[in-house]
Amino acid sequence: MTIALYGHPFASFVWKPLIALYERNVTFEFRMVDPANPENQARMGELSPTGQFPALVDRDREVTQSNAVIEYLDLFHGSGTPMVPEDPREALEARMMTDVFDDYIHAPMQRIVGNALRSEGERDPRGVIDARALLDRCYAWLEPRLQAKEWAACGRFTIADCAAAPALFYADWVHPIPEHHAALAAYRARLLARPSVARVVDEARPYRSFFPLGAPDRD
Template identity: 55%
Template sequence: MTLKLYAHPFSSYCQKVLIALYENDTPFEYLTLDDAKNGAELEALWPIKKFPVLVDGGRTILEASIIIEHLELHHPGPVRLIPADPREALDVRQMDRFFDNYIATPMQKIVLDRLRPEQDRDPYGVTEARSMLDKAYAWLDETLAGHEWAAGAAFSLADCAAAPSLFYADWAHPMNERFPRVRDYRRKLLARPSMARAVDEARPYRPYFPLGAPDRD
């Protein structure tokens, strides 16, 4: 039975799953949430309406990291995104959580604050989010020393998380020259065919970026 993915091309967490699917040329039906019918189906499956959501046969899988774990177990391909060695797998999962919690989350705080009415904005929270991103960039810059990819020599779940997180984070809170390894790593991720495809699919939606999409990437 064909996998069904409910997603939106401009969403960072959807891109995370799309990268995993594209890495292994995994066939799936892409149900974009521009279509009201797909949105209604998503709400019936998951009333909280957060996406991406994967449907595999009679099973509904939620949350981007869990979807990629599911793909690795049930639809593996030539690119192994979670190492077989449990110690190496733990390193990959740790980096995956780092990118979601300390890059994607503060980035989204900055972006979503701009969508609020001006009187309801949270400048203190945005300042905290920017500070967190600076700390995360600094830690990552040190951690990437001697690494080919986020968790070592092989592309993994961690890099699926890193690619869209760093892509949008640099739009929301640009990385400066103090973080050369992070900047180089971001460029390397954007050159990866799976990420390049996800970026190109999302390109038509750039005018909707609340902070104004930069004229690059």
């Protein structure tokens, strides 16, 4: 029986397991969660405590949260190199960098996007200022750490890069990486050139009109 991934191609956190699925050559069925597929929306509400995607279903096993889905794939599916290194020390580095991209790039980026989706009277200008400041701090923290690296951790493509790809893709749309952070910009470009990442970018391309701040004419 083929495993099923529930989500939407434009959703940033859905990109993470999609990248891992493509990296590890896993056969799966993608189940679109949108108003045109109410049965998938209803199922997603059962799979996640908040109804937020992604979620993976493998027979009687149900896995929610993007990082948990990636680790589940490492354990049970695919023929490629595991996204979480087997060496505990390397695994710690990969998970740490994953948390950095999730918490300090992805989260403030989504705060800015979420604010744009609110009605005028419900917007939080101070929250946006704080989110942009956090992105600036994290860009500056990442810059020296990426100057001598091809990938984010462990000398190879890992779960950290699965997290970095959507985080940096969309973050650079809402709060561009400054020119003086050349290493970070080059890392983002390497991510987008990776076949698994390029595939998810292309699959999401038809939905760019959904982006509330206006998708830039690039990438």
